[in-house]
Amino acid sequence: MSDEIKTSQAQALWTGRFYNDGINSHDGLFDKLREECGVFGVFGHPDAASLSYYGLHALQHRGQESAGICVTDGSGFNYHRDMGLVKEVFNNDILGTLVGSSAIAHVRYSTAGESKLANAQPLIFKYRGGDLAIATNGNLTNAAEIKHDLERQGSIFQTTSDTEVVAHLIARSQHDDIVLAVKEALLKVDGAYAFLFQTKDKLIAARDPHGLRPFVMGRLGNAYLFASETCAFDAVGGTYYRDVEPGELLVLDIARGSMTEDRFAPIQRRAICAMEYIYFARPDSDIDAINIHSARKRMGRQLALEAFVDADIVTGVPDSSISAAIGYAEQTGIPYELGLIKNRYTGRTFIQPSQELREQGVKMKLSAVRSIVAGKRVVMIDDSIVRGTTSLRIVNLLREAGATEVHVRISSPPFMNPCYYGIDTPDRKELIAAQKSIEEIRQAINADSLHFLSKEGLLGSIGRPNVELNRGHCTACFDNSYPTRITEESEVGCGCD
Ligand code: SF4
Numbered sequence: 001m002s003d004e005i006k007t008s009q010a011q012a013l014w015t016g017r018f019y020n021d022g023i024n025s026h027d028g029l030f031d032k033l034r035e036e037c038g039v040f041g042v043f044g045h046p047d048a049a050s051l052s053y054y055g056l057h058a059l060q061h062r063g064q065e066s067a068g069i070c071v072t073d074g075s076g077f078n079y080h081r082d083m084g085l086v087k088e089v090f091n092n093d094i095l096g097t098l099v100g101s102s103a104i105a106h107v108r109y110s111t112a113g114e115s116k117l118a119n120a121q122p123l124i125f126k127y128r129g130g131d132l133a134i135a136t137n138g139n140l141t142n143a144a145e146i147k148h149d150l151e152r153q154g155s156i157f158q159t160t161s162d163t164e165v166v167a168h169l170i171a172r173s174q175h176d177d178i179v180l181a182v183k184e185a186l187l188k189v190d191g192a193y194a195f196l197f198q199t200k201d202k203l204i205a206a207r208d209p210h211g212l213r214p215f216v217m218g219r220l221g222n223a224y225l226f227a228s229e230t231c232a233f234d235a236v237g238g239t240y241y242r243d244v245e246p247g248e249l250l251v252l253d254i255a256r257g258s259m260t261e262d263r264f265a266p267i268q269r270r271a272i273c274a275m276e277y278i279y280f281a282r283p284d285s286d287i288d289a290i291n292i293h294s295a296r297k298r299m300g301r302q303l304a305l306e307a308f309v310d311a312d313i314v315t316g317v318p319d320s321s322i323s324a325a326i327g328y329a330e331q332t333g334i335p336y337e338l339g340l341i342k343n344r345y346t347g348r349t350f351i352q353p354s355q356e357l358r359e360q361g362v363k364m365k366l367s368a369v370r371s372i373v374a375g376k377r378v379v380m381i382d383d384s385i386v387r388g389t390t391s392l393r394i395v396n397l398l399r400e401a402g403a404t405e406v407h408v409r410i411s412s413p414p415f416m417n418p419c420y421y422g423i424d425t426p427d428r429k430e431l432i433a434a435q436k437s438i439e440e441i442r443q444a445i446n447a448d449s450l451h452f453l454s455k456e457g458l459l460g461s462i463g464r465p466n467v468e469l470n471r472g473h474c475t476a477c478f479d480n481s482y483p484t485r486i487t488e489e490s491e492v493g494c495g496c497d
Pocket of ligand 1: 212272273274275276418419420421422423474475476477478
């Protein structure tokens, strides 16, 4: 890894208030892709703020830099946002001030090194129709174009977030009706999104016409819930009802206490993000009624069919690769073992360590279990290879612990193209699969053998019917086939930044 990359990663982790040392896979040291944001919404429940707190907690893996909840009781907004984990941002006193039966809430991950409270969501705007709160997950691929146009016409932007672009489009609409104004705004934007809009009397949920980002609706008694993942419903005792459909717009009216199903655009080529199934979503979540853990197990089984190797044990890189490793072990009959253990208690520290200590920190976070792997031929399952630095570190951990062979199997195709739909990915020149052959990657990560799951194997494992292009998935980071228009101004990553 170049010094430049090391420095930028160190900066990315330092927020100015704490060193976000990360306890999960969204960790700069481990060079993984980062999901950037999760949304949660409640309509028609007297404890909307508390439900949002627990919902956000379940979505914490989708964003760890800031959290926020905006609640309304039908007369005005009560909201709180701050930098930090959900448990750091909220306490009982704060939640006690968030009185109301309708809420939208957000967790966010930033790629920026500086603390950006201004970008913490929900973003709150005042326009001629009153107060407007917006929370979103995703990225608008024509946001820069629209922003330049609006700025030329005199608009002034307070944040660098795409969400503010949508707020300006709503504010400039000729329609006084917020629903018509939102529809008009959404028809002008391209990209991937799950939007929650809130006024003092309405909550509106909308998903992009391709359904790129996951967005689900649940029920809790008579209340409606919305979330990026179904695991948030389990956390509040709710149940999954259905996915928000691509191009759909759901309007919940506080005065009437009811929901209207509407749409702002027809469904286009359906393209749910394949990486949600491979890596981002929690294993206990379902997307389009397909359980993530089960899909990952099938990926592991398929990987075994495509790339069997004789070995003594199978191990998965915790946490996101364990399901695929179990599938690989089941298919081959090679025992699954906990050859790698993640230390869950490293957490955050207020001390910014030197680079040397950060390198040592890798070993604090992930250990190879010597008594399990010593003298063994190990199949190591991982979900993806980004720059290759993570894989090299983990292969070396296993070798230092005495593994005689390390065969790496990846439960996704080579990651070769950046994501414009809300996932923080490095530039193409930093993606090892875009620069090297598979044999060169094998050498770079010091593995005895290396295989990636085929795209067909991946899509078959997820299990959606084979009736649409790519079985209704986005696979652009593998095949460069982006489902929306990408321009030179389109920005990689997340629109909340
Ligand atoms: S480009 Fe890759 S990470 Fe981005 S939405 Fe498509 S499948 Fe997901």
